Amino acid sequence: MPRILTIAAAQMGPIQRSRSRRDVVERLIVLMRDAAAMGCQLIVYPEATLTAFFPHWWIEDEAELDAWFEQEMPSNETAPLFAEAKRLGIGFHLGYCEIARDAGRKRRFNTAVLVGPDGAMIGKYRKIHLPGHADHEPWRPFQNLEKRYFEVGDLGWPAWRAFGGVVGMMICNDRRWPEAWRVLGLQGTELVLLGYNTPRHDPTTPQHDRLAEFHNALSMQAGAYQNGCWVVGVAKAGIEEGIGQIGGSCIIAPTGEIVAQALTEADELVVARCDLDAATPIKQGIFNFARHRRPEHYRMIVERTGATPPA
Numbered sequence: 586m587p588r589i590l591t592i593a594a595a596q597m598g599p600i601q602r603s604r605s606r607r608d609v610v611e612r613l614i615v616l617m618r619d620a621a622a623m624g625c626q627l628i629v630y631p632e633a634t635l636t637a638f639f640p641h642w643w644i645e646d647e648a649e650l651d652a653w654f655e656q657e658m659p660s661n662e663t664a665p666l667f668a669e670a671k672r673l674g675i676g677f678h679l680g681y682c683e684i685a686r687d688a689g690r691k692r693r694f695n696t697a698v699l700v701g702p703d704g705a706m707i708g709k710y711r712k713i714h715l716p717g718h719a720d721h722e723p724w725r726p727f728q729n730l731e732k733r734y735f736e737v738g739d740l741g742w743p744a745w746r747a748f749g750g751v752v753g754m755m756i757c758n759d760r761r762w763p764e765a766w767r768v769l770g771l772q773g774t775e776l777v778l779l780g781y782n783t784p785r786h787d788p789t790t791p792q793h794d795r796l797a798e799f800h801n802a803l804s805m806q807a808g809a810y811q812n813g814c815w816v817v818g819v820a821k822a823g824i825e826e827g828i829g830q831i832g833g834s835c836i837i838a839p840t841g842e843i844v845a846q847a848l849t850e851a852d853e854l855v856v857a858r859c860d861l862d863a864a865t866p867i868k869q870g871i872f873n874f875a876r877h878r879r880p881e882h883y884r885m886i887v888e889r890t891g892a893t894p895p896a
């Protein structure tokens with residue numbers, strides 16, 4: 586029995602600071618209804634989907650900062666999204682910024698959840714690779730204060746049996762690090778879902794701005810191929826509060842081929858029929874970890890070379 590999953594990457598255009606969560610959830614529901622009408626079983630929303638990407642601004646007041654976070658999920662504002670998903674029988678991935686309480690301690694994370702077609706939570710992931718900087722750097726045209734506003738994720742990179750396969754998540758900057766992909770690959774992950782907010786301009790390396798879309802695709806295509814998994818990468822795109830963010834939302838096969846890609850930097854559905862069994866020839870062939878991968882040698886190499894530059 587083929588394991589075909591029709592998936593929608595639901596790229597979001599910009600969300601200006603003035604937009605309410607209610608406004609955003611209405612946009613998410615429009616995309617969800619379109620995806621369901623196209624026969625999708627799963628819709629994937631971007632990182633920090635519910636608000637403007639506030640790590641781009643210096644925020645000193647704690648109450649002002651907390652207002653960008655969700656204290657619970659589903660929340661009052663997102664409950665309609667969960668209800669509509671259940672009514673339509675479609676699962677979804679949602680990125681949002683989470684305030685968690687741990688023995689009374691307030692903790693903030695950049696989080697993503699996977700929700701089944703019955704509206705029940707399947708899994709949660711908290712972003713591990715936090716890019717940018719922790720202090721206000723006024724010389725920059727905009728900040729990236731994820732190291733200040735979020736804790737490093739404490740859930741690892743789990744994979745879940747869901748939607749007929751093995752599914753994992755990562756968030757944005759994670760996709761640039763091979764370790765995130767390999768930890769999921771070692772669990773037999775067949776489908777990786779990720780959202781991103783990626784400014785085209787990085788003031789520390791402006792000479793690489795022209796490569797923003799290339800590096801985005803390179804990271805995800807390599808991850809897909811080297812771990813034999815489908816990848817759904819979804820942007821919050823367009824000019825958000827004056828900051829241009831790349832689009833390039835796409836669905837990538839385990840061969841590393843892009844099978845569908847966004848054409849705009851606005852709200853846009855990118856849909857593909859994903860045969861999860863297409864992961865098998867890669868996992869059992871070129872990247873058969875059991876037959877070809879040599880962790881015992883890697884440890885020796887690291888011990889011998891210390892993985893440091895030669896004298």
Ligand code: ING
Nearest residue numbers: 716757758781782783784786787
């Ligand atoms: N954003 C960016 C990303 O990794 C970034 C940060 C921008 C890194 C430009 C490198 C160059 O796509 C998030 N939110 O991680």
